[in-house]
Structures are given as structure tokens and as C-alpha cells.
Amino acid sequence: MIKTLVTTSVFSALISLASAAYADEQIxxxxxxxxxNCSGCHAIGTDDKSTHKDAPxxxxxxxxxxxxxxxxxxxxxIYAGHPDMPEFxxxxxxxxxxxxxxxSIQQK
Incomplete structure (x- = not known):
């Protein structure tokens, strides 16, 4: 019983670590x-400014x-966003x- 609990806990921890690593890779x-594809017009970070006036x-x-x-x-x-946005x-x-x-970068 204790061995099963330890094994389950270790397995759960490994899955959590793998999920976090996968999420980081995705980000x-x-x-x-x-x-x-987007940074030419849009601010893509947490504190930069968009270089295009119509690009949020x-x-x-x-x-x-x-x-x-x-x-x-x-x-x-996406074919329309701001008027000169390229197709993507x-x-x-x-x-x-x-x-x-x-x-991951949305303002709260």
C-alpha cells in the first residue's frame, strides 16, 4: 500500500514536470x-509598443x-486585422x- 502511494506520487510528480516542460516549450x-510573423507591427512582449498604429x-x-x-x-x-496585415x-x-x-503574456 505505501509502495503504491509512493509510486503514484512519484509518477504524478514526473507527469507534472513533463507537462510544465512541454508548456514552456510551447510558449x-x-x-x-x-x-x-507579427513583431513587425505588433508589440509581442510584456512592455513593448506596437510599431503600427492599428496593431494592438x-x-x-x-x-x-x-x-x-x-x-x-x-x-x-487571418486576412484582416489592420489594413496592411499580411495573410498568415x-x-x-x-x-x-x-x-x-x-x-502567457496577457495583462491581468
């Missing part, structure tokens, strides 16, 4: 994607939309990473 991957800072997007609701827009391809269509893996990153 890092998402940051790289938005640095490459990513850290404030949750004030406009539920972050998870953006998944569909990324899957279908993301894979499901990229979408998960972008949303993980965006969620």
Missing part, C-alpha cells in the same frame, strides 16, 4: 512564431477576445504554440 515556440499589443488581446477564440481565426488564416495561416501545432505564448 518558446509560440514566441518564435510571433517574432517572425498582444498582451492586451484578451481584453478584446477570449484568447482560445483566436484559434479558429489562425486556422482559417498557421498549422494546428503552431496555433497551440501561439495561443500558449499569448496566454
Amino acid at each position: 518558446d515556440y509560440g514566441k518564435k512564431i510571433v517574432e517572425t 499589443p498582444f498582451r492586451t488581446l484578451s481584453k478584446r477576445y477570449p484568447i482560445d477564440a483566436l484559434a479558429e481565426a489562425f486556422a482559417e488564416g 495561416e498557421a498549422s494546428p501545432e503552431q496555433i497551440d504554440a501561439i495561443l500558449a505564448y499569448m496566454s
Whole structure:
């Protein structure tokens, strides 16, 4: 009984560590994607400024939309945001990473 409890506790701890590491990898991957595709106009960090007047800072997007609701827009391809925003269509893996990153920087 005690051996089972210890084994279960160790297994749970390992799963938690693996989940945290995966979440960190997702956030890092998402940051790289938005640095490459979005940072020319949008503020993508926690305290930078958007260089395009019509491009909202990513850290404030949750004030406009539920972050998870953006998944569909990324899957279908974002064709309109600000007037000169380039077309961008993301894979499901990229979408998960972008949303993980965006969620990690939202202002409370």
C-alpha cells in the first residue's frame, strides 16, 4: 500500500514536470512564431509598443477576445486585422504554440 502511494506520487510528480516542460516549450515556440510573423507591427512582449498604429499589443488581446477564440481565426488564416496585415495561416501545432505564448503574456 505505501509502495503504491509512493509510486503514484512519484509518477504524478514526473507527469507534472513533463507537462510544465512541454508548456514552456510551447510558449518558446509560440514566441518564435510571433517574432517572425507579427513583431513587425505588433508589440509581442510584456512592455513593448506596437510599431503600427492599428496593431494592438498582444498582451492586451484578451481584453478584446477570449484568447482560445483566436484559434479558429489562425486556422482559417487571418486576412484582416489592420489594413496592411499580411495573410498568415498557421498549422494546428503552431496555433497551440501561439495561443500558449499569448496566454502567457496577457495583462491581468
